[in-house]
Amino acid sequence: MHQALSTVPALTGSLETDEDALAWAAHDYGDTVHDRPTAVLRPADAADISTVIRHAGVHGLTVVPRGQGHSTGGQAQALGGIVIDMTSLAAIHEVGPDRVVVDAGVKWSDVLRATLPHGLTPPVLTDYLELTVGGTLSVGGLGGASHHHGAQTDNVISLDVVTPTGDVVTCSPSSNRAVFDAVRAGRGRNGVITRATLRLVRAPETVAWHKLHYDSISQLVADQRQLVTAGTFDYVEGQLKLREGRHVAELEAVTFIGSGAGSGDLGGLSFLEAETHTATYWEFVDRLAPGEPVLREAGLWESPHPWCNLLVPNAAVEEVLHHADSALGADLYSDFGLVLAYPLRTDRISTPLLRLPDDDLFFLIAALRYAPSASPEIVNAMQDANARLIGKTIAAGGTLYLDPL
Numbered sequence: 009m010h011q012a013l014s015t016v017p018a019l020t021g022s023l024e025t026d027e028d029a030l031a032w033a034a035h036d037y038g039d040t041v042h043d044r045p046t047a048v049l050r051p052a053d054a055a056d057i058s059t060v061i062r063h064a065g066v067h068g069l070t071v072v073p074r075g076q077g078h079s080t081g082g083q084a085q086a087l088g089g090i091v092i093d094m095t096s097l098a099a100i101h102e103v104g105p106d107r108v109v110v111d112a113g114v115k116w117s118d119v120l121r122a123t124l125p126h127g128l129t130p131p132v133l134t135d136y137l138e139l140t141v142g143g144t145l146s147v148g149g150l151g152g153a154s155h156h157h158g159a160q161t162d163n164v165i166s167l168d169v170v171t172p173t174g175d176v177v178t179c180s181p182s183s184n185r186a187v188f189d190a191v192r193a194g195r196g197r198n199g200v201i202t203r204a205t206l207r208l209v210r211a212p213e214t215v216a217w218h219k220l221h222y223d224s225i226s227q228l229v230a231d232q233r234q235l236v237t238a239g240t241f242d243y244v245e246g247q248l249k250l251r252e253g254r255h256v257a258e259l260e261a262v263t264f265i266g267s268g269a270g271s272g273d274l275g276g277l278s279f280l281e282a283e284t285h286t287a288t289y290w291e292f293v294d295r296l297a298p299g300e301p302v303l304r305e306a307g308l309w310e311s312p313h314p315w316c317n318l319l320v321p322n323a324a325v326e327e328v329l330h331h332a333d334s335a336l337g338a339d340l341y342s343d344f345g346l347v348l349a350y351p352l353r354t355d356r357i358s359t360p361l362l363r364l365p366d367d368d369l370f371f372l373i374a375a376l377r378y379a380p381s382a383s384p385e386i387v388n389a390m391q392d393a394n395a396r397l398i399g400k401t402i403a404a405g406g407t408l409y410l411d412p413l
């Protein structure tokens with residue numbers, strides 16, 4: 009045990025140093041970085057976090073908050089330091105007509121379970137909902153509605169934060185603005201978010217969900233640009249994948265029936281075929297949940313995920329996507345891997361620490377790879393492919409999303 013730990017002042021929660029706690033904190037969804045901390049704090053309140061941050065500061069120990077650990081590159085790990093398990097703080101305090109107040113360790117799926125009975129939803133959701141509020145507010149939080157509403161960090165009313173000096177402050181656009189701007193997309197290094205007041209909007213009961221198929225990346229991208237610029241749909245995403253040796257290019261466009269802004273007009277688009285169905289809003293936003301047991305069953309949930317998330321300027325997106333599609337052969341995909349690709353509008357995002365390409369539109373491009381366990385050579389090949397994709401993106405004026413500050 010690190011000597012400094014024996015002199016930590018009394019806590020209401022617990023500071024754990026057993027093997028299980030340290031191994032847990034040295035693992036994340038990526039399963040490629042395994043930095044062991046010295047201790048794990050399971051706080052009972054913000055005062056515990058403040059006490060530990062102050063004590064660690066005196067002894068030169070790094071402190072890193074962790075949500076669900078769904079990072080893929082060790083972002084929530086602290087080599088030799090202290091990891092704060094934020095899932096200990098997971099209460100939903102209040103649902104109001106335009107806002108919800110939650111602890112930072114609450115998952116977005118639980119936020120929705122609390123707000124949907126009131127007919128309300130956060131305006132922007134990530135594709136997967138089992139991430140914590142603090143975890144996504146620390147990176148940005150992008151989704152198919154971001155071309156209307158920006159990142160999740162642009163939809164925050166106020167935050168309670170423990171600063172790197174251990175002060176407990178409430179911050180918002182009009183109060184302690186510097187803390188508010190440092191902690192949103194601050195990757196957990198500029199303070200610990202303990203509580204968030206999040207903006208809510210009216211939720212639709214049902215959605216019209218279109219999957220449009222293309223035989224060309226250029227047409228897919230052209231249609232995505234058109235939809236996002238015109239704002240015709242409430243949600244727009246897209247993806248490239250290889251299935252049974254066939255390259256698939258798909259655009260997802262969704263209208264929120266009765267509550268959205270989009271007309272849902274598919275006219276003038278150049279897709280080959282469209283599949284359309286109606287779903288409840290919950291089925292739509294929770295659409296990745298059924299895939300998790302399938303991946304677990306295939307042994308690909310606990311295995312390495314060398315993922316790569318990029319923000320690519322509009323002007324370079326076709327070049328980067330053609331590279332992603334052709335250079336990444338079938339050996340780098342499982343039956344589940346894919347390249348997510350969809351456009352966002354720079355003018356909708358105002359979070360200072362979210363580094364965007366210098367273009368009116370930019371694309372989130374995420375190479376989501378699933379490596380089998382105990383196959384370091386496959387992981388290496390995937391990481392090499394990522395490095396080439398990153399090199400192309402940076403050379404074209406793009407940025408990395410989710411990387412450590």
Ligand SMILES: Cc1cc2nc3c(=O)[nH]c(=O)nc-3n(C[C@H](O)[C@H](O)[C@H](O)COP(=O)(O)OP(=O)(O)OC[C@H]3O[C@@H](n4cnc5c(N)ncnc54)[C@H](O)[C@@H]3O)c2cc1C
Pocket residue numbers: 036037072073074075076077078079080083084085094112113133134135136139140141142143144146147148149150151195196197199200201202410
């Ligand atoms: C299956 C899957 C789907 C995803 N889909 C999307 C998507 O659609 N859109 C998108 O934008 N991202 C997506 N992501 C990425 C995800 O948003 C980030 O990795 C997010 O940070 C994970 O949240 P978490 O709770 O697991 O955080 P962790 O991985 O535990 O932590 C992530 C970062 O946040 C910091 N942090 C955690 N809690 C706090 C806190 N309370 N205060 C301050 N800092 C904190 C950590 O120190 C770390 O730097 C996805 C990830 C996965 C695995």
